[in-house]
Amino acid sequence: xxxxxxxxxxxxxxxxxxxxxxxxxxxxxxxxxxxxxxxxxxxxxxxxxxxxxxxxxxxxxxxxxxxxxxxxxxxxxxxxxxxxxxxxxxxxxxxxxxxxxxxxxxxxxxxxxxxxxxxxxxxxxxxxxxxxxxxxxxxxxxxxxxxxxxxxxxxxxxxxxxxxxxxxxxxxxxxxxxxxxxxxxxxxxxxxxxxxxxxxxxxxxxxxxxxxxxxxxxxxxxxxxxxxxxxxxxxxxxxxxxxxxxxxxxxxxxxxxxxxxxxxxxxxxxxxxxxxxxxxxxxxx
Amino acid sequence: xxxxxxxxxxxxxxxxxxxxxxxxxxxxxxxxxxxxxxxxxxxxxxxxxxxxxxxxxxxxxxxxxxxxxxxxxxxxxxxxxxxxxxxxxxxxxxxxxxxxxxxxxxxxxxxxxxxxxxxxxxxxxxxxxxxxxxxxxxxxxxxxxxxxxxxxxxxxxxxxxxxxxxxxxxxxxxxxxxxxxxxxxxxxxxxxxxxxxxxxxxxxxxxxxxxxxxxxxxxxxxxxxxxxxxxxxxxxxxxxxxxxxxxxxxxx
Numbered sequence: 429x430x431x432x433x434x435x436x437x438x439x440x441x442x443x444x445x446x447x448x449x450x451x452x453x454x455x456x457x458x459x460x461x462x463x464x465x466x467x468x469x470x471x472x473x474x475x476x477x478x479x480x481x482x483x484x485x486x487x488x489x490x491x492x493x494x495x496x497x498x499x500x501x502x503x504x505x506x507x508x509x510x511x512x513x514x515x516x517x518x519x520x521x522x523x524x525x526x527x528x529x530x531x532x533x534x535x536x537x538x539x540x541x542x543x544x545x546x547x548x549x550x551x552x553x554x555x556x557x558x559x560x561x562x563x564x565x566x567x568x569x570x571x572x573x574x575x576x577x578x579x580x581x582x583x584x585x586x587x588x589x590x591x592x593x594x595x596x597x598x599x600x601x602x603x604x605x606x607x608x609x610x611x612x613x614x615x616x617x618x619x620x621x622x623x624x625x626x627x628x629x630x631x632x633x634x635x636x637x638x639x640x641x642x643x644x645x646x647x648x649x650x651x652x653x654x655x656x657x658x659x660x661x662x663x664x665x666x667x668x669x670x671x672x673x674x675x676x677x678x679x680x681x682x683x684x685x686x687x688x689x690x691x692x693x694x695x696x697x698x699x700x701x702x703x704x705x706x707x708x709x710x711x712x713x
Numbered sequence: 714x715x716x717x718x719x720x721x722x723x724x725x726x727x728x729x730x731x732x733x734x735x736x737x738x739x740x741x742x743x744x745x746x747x748x749x750x751x752x753x754x755x756x757x758x759x760x761x762x763x764x765x766x767x768x769x770x771x772x773x774x775x776x777x778x779x780x781x782x783x784x785x786x787x788x789x790x791x792x793x794x795x796x797x798x799x800x801x802x803x804x805x806x807x808x809x810x811x812x813x814x815x816x817x818x819x820x821x822x823x824x825x826x827x828x829x830x831x832x833x834x835x836x837x838x839x840x841x842x843x844x845x846x847x848x849x850x851x852x853x854x855x856x857x858x859x860x861x862x863x864x865x866x867x868x869x870x871x872x873x874x875x876x877x878x879x880x881x882x883x884x885x886x887x888x889x890x891x892x893x894x895x896x897x898x899x900x901x902x903x904x905x906x907x908x909x910x911x912x913x914x915x916x917x918x919x920x921x922x923x924x925x926x927x928x929x930x931x932x933x934x935x936x937x938x939x940x941x942x943x944x945x946x947x948x949x950x951x952x953x954x955x956x957x958x959x960x961x962x963x964x965x
Contacts, residue, residue: 470794474834475863478903481837498794504717511794536721540791542761543753545720548734580750581743584734585716618746619738648737649744656749 436491436525439464439637439682443704444493445697446659446686452482454694456489461705462698464491464525466684470498472522473514483522491525493637493684494518498540501560501574502533502547512567519568526637526682528573528606529564531557531594548583549593561601573636574598575606578643578657579615590615591629604636607678609670610663610686614643614655623670632678640671640704641686660689662700668707675711683708723747724754725787758786758799765800766826769807769819771881781810797834800827818872825878825896825907828866832898832905835864840901840954846947853961855928859921859950860958864900867918875909899953908949913941 442463447455455462465486472479486492499511519527532544547553564572576594588596598605607630609623616623642661648654663685675681685700716732723729735743762782763770770778785806791799804827807813808820840862849857868874875896876889895915897908910918913934920930927943934941950956 470796473795474797475836477834477837477864477900479834481903500794508794514795533717535794536717538792539721539725540794541721541724541754542757542791542796543724543750545717545724545750581746582736582738584736621738646749648746650737650739650741652737652739654746654749 436464439491439493439525441680441682441708443701443708444682444684445701446495446684446688447486448687448691448697449479449482450691451694451697452486454698456485459490460698460702462490462701464493464682466493466495466686469494469496469515469518469527472518487522487524492522493526493528493682494522494524496527496529497544498534499529499564500533500535500540501529501564502531502545502553502557503535503560504533504556505535505537507560507563508535512564515564516567519570526573527568527570528575528637530575530577531590531597532577544577546577546579546581546583548585549588549590550585551587554588554593554596558597558600561597561603565601565603571602571604573604573606575608575639576611577615578608578611578655580618580654580656582619589629591626591631595631595634598631598634605631605634606637606639607632607635607674607681608639608641609674610639610641610643610667611657613667613670614657617653617655618648620652624673627670627674627677632674635678635681637682637684638671638674638678639684639686640667640700641688643667658689659686661687662696663703668703671704671707672710675707680708680711724751725790727751755783755786758790759783761796761799762786762803765830766803766823768826768878768881769823772816772819772822772877773813781807781813784810797830800830803827818870818874818877821868821870821872821874822877824870825868825874825898828868828898829905829907832864832866832900833903835862835900838862838864838957841951841956841959843951845959846951849959849961855926856961857927858924858960859927859956860960861918861922861950861955862900862957864898864905865955866898866905867915867922868896868898869915869919870894870896875907878907897949897953897955899950899955901954906953908953911942911945913938914946917941917943917946 440463444464447465447467530544612623612626640663641659644656644658646654683704719732731747737743759782789802804820804823871893873889873894875894879886895910898905917930917934920933931943
């Protein structure tokens with residue numbers, strides 16, 4: 429019923445940015461190369477006020493991607509039905525072009541931990557995650573995208589690769605994938621594998637959106653580089669190169685720049701979106 | 714299999730060892746790598762409290778605030794993914810925190826800050842216009858019942874909570890003096906505004922919230938405070954768009 433009036437049925441293969449309220453006026457005036465916006469679902473679950481008013485305005489001019497950060501799809505327990513109902517309410521009200529969540533967990537029993545926590549990749553977790561995604565897609569009545577995480581450690585209990593895990597989840601549930609190339613770079617560096625090999629093995633045909641973001645550098649106990657997915661600075665050149673490598677193989681996709689901490693003035697974020705747009709143009713050429 | 718129980722406990726208690734079965738990707742155990750998650754959880758929740766309670770940060774100082782916030786988040790991590798609601802229990806935690814017991818006002822200042830946040834996210838409502846009062850026949854005015862907008866909040870306190878908040882949040886604000894203060898929060902459009910209530914204002918508004926008539930609420934306030942001034946508080950409610958509805962019991 430809503431779809432009949434849906435102004436933006438899908439995300440365009442253009443660059444987008446993670447929306448920050450401090451950029452509202454500039455985006456509404458001139459968004460430059462930015463063709464769509466992504467919001468964190470949980471920030472728009474209040475009853476009213478400025479957040480929902482801004483979102484209503486934005487959604488009249490831009491395709492919106494709703495990106496959940498609190499559903500805990502990788503959790504051991506059942507999904508939080510209240511939270512799922514809030515997501516359904518938001519999606520029914522906003523009718524966004526896309527909904528995505530993370531291959532991670534963030535809640536356990538009564539505690540919400542406000543971080544994207546890791547899980548091992550094996551048959552037990554595969555079944556659990558697939559069941560949760562089936563439930564999400566059934567409740568929301570739409571396909572969702574599942575994002576690859578940033579990893580700082582691995583599990584003895586894993587017996588398959590992350591790319592294999594994501595491929596099987598996508599094939600089994602029909603969900604699309606959200607490929608975060610910064611997360612690939614961070615995880616590959618941290619766990620000692622090739623980011624290009626990860627891309628080569630990724631189910632690129634199922635990718636509905638690509639993310640880019642900045643990370644910080646640290647060291648582990650052994651003095652090896654330990655990259656932290658902080659979303660607090662510009663995307664570094666090796667990640668832009670990994671994006672080019674990916675787009676050559678996947679073709680163009682909706683491409684998002686995330687900058688969530690130490691949020692810059694609009695011109696700096698717009699410049700990152702410009703660079704993302706240039707990467708898409710290059711891939712088209 | 715309760716792997717997430719051990720993982721969660723270790724995230725919230727740095728004295729616990731790193732959970733078993735975690736690797737660094739190079740054949741050794743994860744060690745310090747687990748601290749990335751521990752740090753993300755701790756810092757992001759301290760930041761959320763910091764953002765939500767700026768006057769408490771000023772009153773305690775940055776370092777003290779971070780210490781108290783760290784203890785609080787370990788004792789009471791969020792119970793929902795809606796971070797906009799995190800910290801509802803923080804005022805009571807401050808009141809029960811032994812080193813802070815002598816600063817009895819902290820709890821009420823924190824209640825005021827949390828109420829500002831609730832007001833910010835509350836449902837929209839169309840306020841009545843001042844002339845809507847004129848639509849009511851003078852002889853019926855006493856029996857009118859007032860409904861406040863969903864974004865209105867009343868904070869009563871035995872401490873000068875409004876002045877403490879303002880002194881810490883606004884440059885050049887007057888120093889607080891020792892007295893009880895009650896605060897009305899309204900949200901004319903999108904930004905909540907605290908108003909210091911005149912004497913009796915809290916009694917009046919509590920009676921209004923309990924759906925007493927205008928006359929009954931005013932008389933309750935006047936009984937305790939002979940200088941209670943109905944027109945001042947009605948003017949505040951109207952000018953700050955805090956009334957969503959007027960009703961008369963006898964009318965359908």
